[in-house]
Each structure stands twice: as C-alpha cells, then as structure tokens.
Amino acid sequence: MVEPEPPVALPDAAPPTSVPVRVYRHRLPTRIWHWVNAATLLVLLMSGLMIFNAHPRLYWGQYGANPDHAWFAVGATPTTGFVRIGETRIETTGVLGRWTDGEGVEQTWAFPGWATIPTSYSLADGRRWHLFFAWILAVGLTLYMLWTAVGGHLRRDLHVRRAEWSPRHIWHDIKDHARLRFPKGEAAARYNILQKLSYIGVIFVLLPLMIFTGLTMSPGMGAAWPWLLDVFGGRQSARSIHFIAAWLLVAFFFVHIAMVLLAGPVNEIRSMVTGWFRLSPEKGE
Amino acid sequence: MSDIILPRRRLIAGAGGLVAALPLLSGCDAINDAPVTRKILSMGEEMNRASQRALTDRDALAREFGRADLSPIFRSNGTKLPPGAAYAGHAASGFADWRVKVTGLVAKPLALSMADIRAMPQRTQITRHDCVEGWSAIGEWTGVPLSRVLAAAGLKDRARYIVFRCADRIGDADYYESCDLVDALHPQTILAWALNREALPIANGAPLRLRIERQLGYKHAKYLTGIEAVASLDAIGAGKGGYWEDRIDYEWYAGI
Numbered sequence: 001m002v003e004p005e006p007p008v009a010l011p012d013a014a015p016p017t018s019v020p021v022r023v024y025r026h027r028l029p030t031r032i033w034h035w036v037n038a039a040t041l042l043v044l045l046m047s048g049l050m051i052f053n054a055h056p057r058l059y060w061g062q063y064g065a066n067p068d069h070a071w072f073a074v075g076a077t078p079t080t081g082f083v084r085i086g087e088t089r090i091e092t093t094g095v096l097g098r099w100t101d102g103e104g105v106e107q108t109w110a111f112p113g114w115a116t117i118p119t120s121y122s123l124a125d126g127r128r129w130h131l132f133f134a135w136i137l138a139v140g141l142t143l144y145m146l147w148t149a150v151g152g153h154l155r156r157d158l159h160v161r162r163a164e165w166s167p168r169h170i171w172h173d174i175k176d177h178a179r180l181r182f183p184k185g186e187a188a189a190r191y192n193i194l195q196k197l198s199y200i201g202v203i204f205v206l207l208p209l210m211i212f213t214g215l216t217m218s219p220g221m222g223a224a225w226p227w228l229l230d231v232f233g234g235r236q237s238a239r240s241i242h243f244i245a246a247w248l249l250v251a252f253f254f255v256h257i258a259m260v261l262l263a264g265p266v267n268e269i270r271s272m273v274t275g276w277f278r279l280s281p282e283k284g285e
Numbered sequence: 286m287s288d289i290i291l292p293r294r295r296l297i298a299g300a301g302g303l304v305a306a307l308p309l310l311s312g313c314d315a316i317n318d319a320p321v322t323r324k325i326l327s328m329g330e331e332m333n334r335a336s337q338r339a340l341t342d343r344d345a346l347a348r349e350f351g352r353a354d355l356s357p358i359f360r361s362n363g364t365k366l367p368p369g370a371a372y373a374g375h376a377a378s379g380f381a382d383w384r385v386k387v388t389g390l391v392a393k394p395l396a397l398s399m400a401d402i403r404a405m406p407q408r409t410q411i412t413r414h415d416c417v418e419g420w421s422a423i424g425e426w427t428g429v430p431l432s433r434v435l436a437a438a439g440l441k442d443r444a445r446y447i448v449f450r451c452a453d454r455i456g457d458a459d460y461y462e463s464c465d466l467v468d469a470l471h472p473q474t475i476l477a478w479a480l481n482r483e484a485l486p487i488a489n490g491a492p493l494r495l496r497i498e499r500q501l502g503y504k505h506a507k508y509l510t511g512i513e514a515v516a517s518l519d520a521i522g523a524g525k526g527g528y529w530e531d532r533i534d535y536e537w538y539a540g541i
Binding site: 054064067129 | 317325327332342345358416419
C-alpha cells in the first residue's frame, strides 16, 4: 500500500482563508492501531475488572491474601458497599461493593455488571477474554513501536526537540491548554509538547508496564523470567501496579476524549479514520 | 452471488462482533456464550501454553524464598474438609491406612502408604502459591518429587499426561486434575505431606497434595488418592483434564 508522506513543510504561500488546507496527519498503521487498540483496551479493562472481582483486595510485596493487610479493598457491610484506601473508607453503595443488577437483585461483587465482561460473575470467562486480548495488545503494541521507530513517526512527530524541554515552553503550553486555547493553522498539524509527552507516556511507559506487570502475575513467567519479580517487587506489587496503571490509562482516555471534543470532534475523528486533517484558521467544525 | 456474501457476512459477524460493539451491548453475554466466541478466546490459552513452552526454559525453577518471607497465615481454599465417614476415619487414625495408587501406563503399578512416601528421597521448598483469584501465599513444603514416584512405577513411553485423583467430593464428582510431563517431571513438582514443617493440615489437603509450582492453585490437587499415567485426557471427566476445566471452563494450562 502506497501512503502519501506527511508534508515536511506547508506551502510557502498562505492559502486563501476560505479554502481550508488539508494535511495528511495520520498514516495507515497509526489509524489501524489506534482503533484496534481502543477496542482491545476496553475489553481488557472490563474483563480485568471481572478478574479483580474474584479477589477485590490489593497488596504490596511477594505475597498477600485475606489474612494479610490490603492497602486497597472493595467490600460490603450487611447494608452498604465501600472502598477502603489505606485507612480511609469511602461509602460506594450502589456503585462499588453493593449494587443492584439488571434483574433487580442486590449483588456484593466489587465492580458492577455494566463495567465487567461478562456481566455476571465468571472468573473463568473474564480470564478467557483478558488473556486473549492481551495478545492483541502485546503484538499490536510491539508492531506499532517498531513501525514508529523505523517508519519515522517517532523521530518526526513524537521526538521532543530540545527547545520544547524548556520549562517556559512547557508552562506556556500548560497555560494554553488550561485556557482551552488550541493551536490554529499550521501549528495544529504538529503535536505540542503535552501531546507528545502523553503519547510517549502511553505507548512507551504505561502500555509496556501493563504487559510486564501482567506477565509478573503469571507463575510460569515468574519462573522463566525471575527478574520480573525483582523489578516490580513481587507478584502482589505487580498486581497493584497493574491496577493503578489501568486507571491511569482510563484517565488518559478521558483527557484524550475531552481534548478531541474541544479541538473539533468531527475533524479529529475524521483524521483518525481517513488520515486527513483540516487546518482551519477560523472556527472548527 | 450468495456464495460470496454468506462467508463474508459470517466473517463480519464474527470479527466485528468480537471486537468493538459486543461489550457495549446489553446482549453481550450471548456473545460470551456463543461457541464461536469461546473457540476464538480459547486460542489465547493455547498461545500462552505454546509460547511459554517454546520460548522459556522448560526446567526453569519457580522462585524459592527464605523463611523470613513466609506468609504469617497460609490461607486455604476450595475444600476445607472432605465430606464422608471414610475420610473422617483416615483422619482419626492419622492416615495410617491411606494409600496412593499409581496406575495407568506404568510398568509396575504401586499402592503407596504415607510411610512409603516419607521413606523416598524428599525435597523441601519455600514457594509462592498463586490462586487464580489473585491472592498469593508463601509456604514451606516438604514431599517426594513426583518424578521419583513415576520412576519407581516405570512410566511407559506412551504416557503423555499425569492425572491426579482426589478424595474431596465436590457436587457430583471427586476432584481431579492433570498436567503434562514437562510439569510432572519438573524438579519442584512434589507430593507434599508437610506445610511449614508441620503435618499437612486437613484444610490444605492432608495427608498428601500436589505442588506444581509454575501453575495456579487449582492445579495443586489435594487429598491425593491416585496418580494415573495416560496417553490422552479424552476419557478423563468431560475431556478437558480437570474438575473446574470441565465445569466452568478454567484453563487446563494454568501457567498464566
């Protein structure tokens, strides 16, 4: 498949303002990976919450079971549901720990049916979904990482230039984001520093962290690659980190969606489907 | 024309259904239960087994810990006390008449008493027990390596799997499990009769349980009564190789 190269520079002459300039912003591998990965992460999150329901307690260290201290737990009293973080208990009746299912039956699993795959408790099925889609995540991420390195995406689009590292530049970008002032025209064709750091953080830190903490929980992999236990401080620490990193990905998702909505959802989504992004000096879509 | 459309429609239903829309729809449990979904998802288990066997050291040892790392309380799970008068009688007599039969594809079938088992070469290991639910507990186990027992019985060439028979009846059947020869002959795979230097408690599988350290807890069969060498798992239970595998579709390969 022949893909047009992204423009190195925009045309010298400023285009007539009435005709929007289109730039080829996302190449095919990025678009495919983006959508496959989005669906995969959704399945992994929901099936992961089902697996969590089997033992809704988290520990630090090599071991951890019911008699041991859990730094995080979801539970139920005879009438309420709660989340406990450290020594702080938050009542979550109706959402976490105690909720009512579609048939009107009160349940005391940690995460409610609408958030899990499958909707009613099955650790076996949750694991089937999770451990199948984990392969799609791992293989897709590996291929995409290789492509970003070889295909120039990393060097051209994600590489943070020296000037961008300056605290003043970063602070300026933070202020712009906080004021919801988004780049117009040519600048919108490139990633800004916060975007670059977010995408690098997800692709090269959070997603690999999910995969490696996941592998650390495997007794077979713990034997084959014992360094995993040293890197993450034990199977139960790995399980805690896996859980925290999953929610960081959820947080990224919400910020990502907010930015897409604020920056012009039609133009943004179209560019991730067709590759073409419209630079509009005036109003968005 | 319909020849072209039909397979394509099936493809769209299969692939499209699996990926995006499913979990969002209220009818997603129907997809979870569809045979085609289960077939596709079970490929994950096979990929995990095949890749771990192919890419990692088959003899790699599970991490062994020190006594300082022991869980203060070693949690038990599953059967806490096998039902029935027969087991109660064995427990009352200190399992003096307990026998573990070694049968199937072996040259010399055996019926081992607990004294026979303790007289064989022993191994002690402090390892982490990983439950499929997510918790872990570290304990010190002593027992005879399964490889020693199988060597004494003379494993025949046709033997491919080892099946474990148990005394704990759950619902409609006695518990059973199985593993391949890679794990059966692994040096840390032992028939344990002691936990933390004490006789194995009843809740943890007295008088004898399997330790198969690179797999999850439900593979570690408790209350062992029989060890059977077989060429195929087809005739064992419903054919998936274990009690929970046959009933709720837990993975047979529980190395992940």
